[in-house]
Structure formats: C-alpha cells, structure tokens
Ligand SMILES: Cc1cc2nc3c(=O)[nH]c(=O)nc-3n(C[C@H](O)[C@H](O)[C@H](O)COP(=O)(O)OP(=O)(O)OC[C@H]3O[C@@H](n4cnc5c(N)ncnc54)[C@H](O)[C@@H]3O)c2cc1C
C-alpha cells in the first residue's frame with residue numbers, strides 16, 4: 286500500500302516522511318524547446334488510472350529523490366528506486 | 378412528485394409505500410441535441426439551466442453509477458463566496474446568489490443554512506492576509522467581517538484559544554455562507570431537469586467518444602451508441618479519463634479527499650469553522666453529527682477511500698482546534714476523487730474540438746459552485762459564448778500565463 290514505502294536506502298517507511306512531487310515519467314524539455322513543450326511539461330498531466338511513476342522525496346529520511354511505481358486505483362506499490370538509478374536505466 | 382404536508386400524512390397512513398419516483402428512468406433515445414457526461418451536481422445543474430434558462434430541452438445526462446454516487450453525495454456541503462482573486466470571486470458570488478434563490482427556483486428543500494463560515498487566524502501575518510482577503514471580497518460587493526479574539530470567544534467559546542503553537546487570534550467571517558444538503562441538491566436539480574424534459578440515464582457509462590471530420594458525433598456507452606449535436610463533459614474526478622477518449626490533454630491530477638462524521642450530538646457547533654493552522658474544517662449537520670475533513674491524501678488516486686495516516690492527521694488537527702472533540706466517536710469515513718487542477722481553480726471552456734465542452738478542475742471546492750457552474754456551462758453550450766463571471770476560468774489560461782492560483786502554490790496539485 287502507498288501508506289508504506291520501501292526506501293532503497295532506509296527500508297520500510299511511512300508515507301508522512303515523504304514529499305510527493307508527482308509524475309516522473311516525462312523528461313524536462315530543453316531550455317529553448319517550444320512554449321508548447323514547456324506548457325505540457327509544467328501543466329499537463331496524463332493522470333492515469335492504474336500504473337504510474339512518481340517522484341517521492343524522502344525528506345524525513347535520507348533526503349534522496351525516489352521513483353515510486355504504483356497503482357492509482359488499488360494503491361499497490363510495485364517498485365521504489367533511487368531517482369539517479371531510474372535516470373540511468375532510462376538512458377541505458 | 379410533489380410534496381405537501383398533506384402528502385406526508387396521506388403517505389404515512391398508507392405505510393409510505395405509494396411515493397412516486399422523482400424523475401423518470403427513460404431508455405436513451407438515438408440522438409440528443411446535447412449529451413452531458415456525469416450525473417453529479419454540475420452535470421445535473423447544467424441540464425436544468427440548459428432546459429429552463431436557455432431553451433435547450435433535448436438533453437440527456439449520462440451517469441455511470443446511480444445519480445449522486447460521485448462527489449456531489451460525498452462532500453462536506455460547505456457553500457461560501459469568500460475567495461480573494463478577481464477571477465474567482467465574482468463567479469462564486471454569482472453561485473452564492475443562485476443558492477439564495479435555489480429552493481424557490483427548484484421548489485425543493487435543499488436545506489440551505491446560512492450559518493456563517495469563519496476562518497481562523499493564528500498569527501499577525503495570517504490576520505493581514507485575511508484582512509486583505511476580506512477587502513478583496515468587499516471590492517466585489519461581498520460582505521466580510523473580521524472578528525477579533527475577544528468577540529470570537531463570545532461567539533465560539535470552546536476553541537483552544539491559547540494553544541502554544543497555533544493560538545487563535547480571531548477569524549474572518551462570511552455570514553451569508555453556510556451549508557446545504559448535498560443529496561437534496563442533486564435530487565432537486567434532477568427532478569427539475571426531468572420536468573423540463575431532460576433524460577437522466579443512470580447506470581450508463583460512457584466508454585468512447587465518436588468523432589467524424591473533427592467533430593463529435595456521439596458517445597459509445599454501456600447502453601449502446603448515442604448520437605449528439607454537442608457533448609459536454611462534467612465528470613469531475615474522472616475528467617482525465619473521459620477527456621482522453623477525445624484526446625484532450627488536461628491540466629488535472631486526481632486525488633482523494635476524505636471526510637468524517639461523528640455520532641449525533643445536541644446542537645453545539647453553530648457555524649462552519651475553518652482552522653487556519655491546517656485545512657481542518659467542521660460543521661454540525663441537522664441530524665447532529667459533526668461533519669469534518671481537511672486536506673487531500675497527498676498522492677494521486679482514483680480510489681474512493683483514503684489512508685489512515687491522513688485520517689489520523691485530520692483528527693489531530695481537529696483536537697488541536699477543539700480539544701473536546703477527542704471525546705466524540707467517529708461513525709463513518711469516506712473519500713471522493715477530486716479533479717485537482719494546476720492552479721486550484723476550475724475550468725469551464727470550449728475545447729479544440731468544436732462541439733465538445735469542458736467543465737472540470739473543481740478540486741475540493743466544487744459543491745458550492747454547483748449552481749453557477751451549471752448556469753455558466755449551460756450558457757457556454759447554448760450560446761457558444763463564455764458567461765462574464767467565468768471569463769477567467771478558461772482552459773488556455775495556463776498557456777497564456779493567467780493562472781488563478783488562490784493558494785499561490787504553483788502547478789503542484791497536492792499543495793492546493
Ligand atoms: C470529502 C469531500 C468533501 C468536499 N467538501 C466540499 C465542500 O465542503 N464544499 C465544496 O464546495 N466542495 C466540496 N467538495 C468538492 C465537491 O464535492 C466537488 O467539487 C463537486 O461535487 C464536483 O462536481 P460534481 O458534483 O459534478 O461531481 P460528481 O458528483 O463526482 O459527478 C461526476 C459524475 O461523473 C460520473 N462519471 C465519471 N465518468 C463517467 C463516464 N465515463 N460515464 C458516465 N458517467 C461518468 C461519475 O460517476 C460522477 O457521478 C468535497 C469533495 C469531497 C470528496
């Protein structure tokens with residue numbers, strides 16, 4: 286359940302220790318990309334019902350940014366990885 | 378169905394077995410001038426005003442569950458027009474005025490109770506912010522009163538005035554604000570719309586939006602294809618899902634908001650009281666239960682239930698404000714799915730598709746907007762023209778740089 290998050294650094298921790306930033310699935314546009322690209326990045330959300338990837342910041346723990354993959358309808362958590370690890374995987 | 382003292386007596390004598398349904402259960406026709414997706418407060422009020430005020434009577438409201446199964450039947454019933462920003466306040470005041478005439482208009486008791494909403498402040502800075510908000514309200518012609526601590530103590534003696542971290546220094550009061558019976562609002566609008574010929578079709582989920590040559594021709598539903606001239610979306614927490622059927626990219630995130638009700642007590646809380654140290658708010662229903670809630674759960678969700686950590690947090694806030702609350706037993710808790718927008722304000726607008734209209738982004742505050750939302754949306758659908766009080770609530774405001782952000786939190790929906 287999303288009430289408990291298994292931080293790869295700190296172990297199982299309650300959700301109150303985290304600040305949730307939101308959608309982690311899209312990359313930040315380049316500075317000179319179009320206004321539309323920036324508008325979509327800043328304001329538009331896919332808002333899926335089901336699987337989603339989000340940035341969770343472990344503010345009251347290791348202070349690392351994590352990527353939590355979970356289900357927005359069942360609240361099941363599938364995986365939690367460090368955001369750096371997530372980015373590496375994406376570029377690999 | 379009409380009601381009178383006489384009908385109550387007559388039906389009581391016949392064992393209450395002969396009450397008639399308040400609206401028909403029609404089968405869908407093959408085509409409507411306007412189809413509205415979502416039989417919540419906003420879909421129903423839109424249908425009502427379309428038929429009554431704008432003469433568009435060939436209308437269907439499609440609801441996937443039973444009428445009122447969404448947020449209109451889950452909210453904590455607060456109605457108020459104490460917003461600060463010029464883009465919001467005229468809209469909410471228009472709604473407040475419609476509330477004040479709604480029972481006469483619908484000939485239906487929606488139990489509007491203008492008991493006053495008071496928002497507490499706990500620091501000098503917060504007092505300044507509320508003075509500013511009160512002045513902004515006055516500038517739109519809406520009365521606001523600053524109640525200082527000593528006066529407040531006489532009004533509401535049981536608050537925790539001397540809390541070390543959040544002492545209560547006073548509050549901003551809107552006397553005309555209050556509560557209304559949420560179910561009755563849905564039923565009243567449904568009955569009114571039905572009488573004007575609107576087909577309300579329950580248990581009819583829209584599963585697809587059919588388009589030809591760039592315009593909507595109708596919707597696929599669990600009851601088959603239904604054609605339409607215009608399509609209006611009023612699906613609240615499911616707006617992104619329904620919008621996706623027409624490839625709309627929306628500035629929304631769905632979040633769950635919880636609410637709670639206690640055992641019935643004798644009358645003790647006369648107002649709606651809003652805590653300034655968090656989002657906690659409380660009122661007492663006519664049955665005696667204390668109805669309260671606070672912030673959304675924090676992570677995006679389509680589940681109509683919340684997590685225990687938030688429930689605990691809400692209770693803690695409540696007891697901080699009213700220590701006596703710790704002695705009261707909670708009977709029920711539930712959740713609803715909020716269509717949180719990127720600036721915390723709603724959207725009533727046309728879309729990139731000519732005959733597709735959008736109503737969403739109500740966050741945790743759309744109940745109070747039910748009359749104005751329906752009226753302005755009906756205005757837009759019927760005339761293809763934005764109602765003057767909804768001008769700031771356009772979909773393209775983010776791209777144009779005119780977000781209407783009351784909380785000043787930026788595009789981070791879980792902070793609004
Ligand atoms: C716990 C809680 C407390 C709240 N407190 C307040 C408050 O005190 N004051 C206030 O102003 N606001 C409050 N709100 C917010 C308010 O309830 C909502 O903003 C408002 O009800 C949303 O508009 P609606 O009534 O049309 O939504 P809903 O009643 O949710 O209507 C949308 C409908 O669309 C239907 N639908 C969705 N998808 C489809 C589909 N594919 N096909 C057919 N039908 C579909 C849904 O079943 C639903 O019935 C609260 C909300 C919650 C959950």
Ligand SMILES: [Zn+2]
Pocket residue numbers: 292293294295296343346347348349
């Ligand atoms: Zn950690």
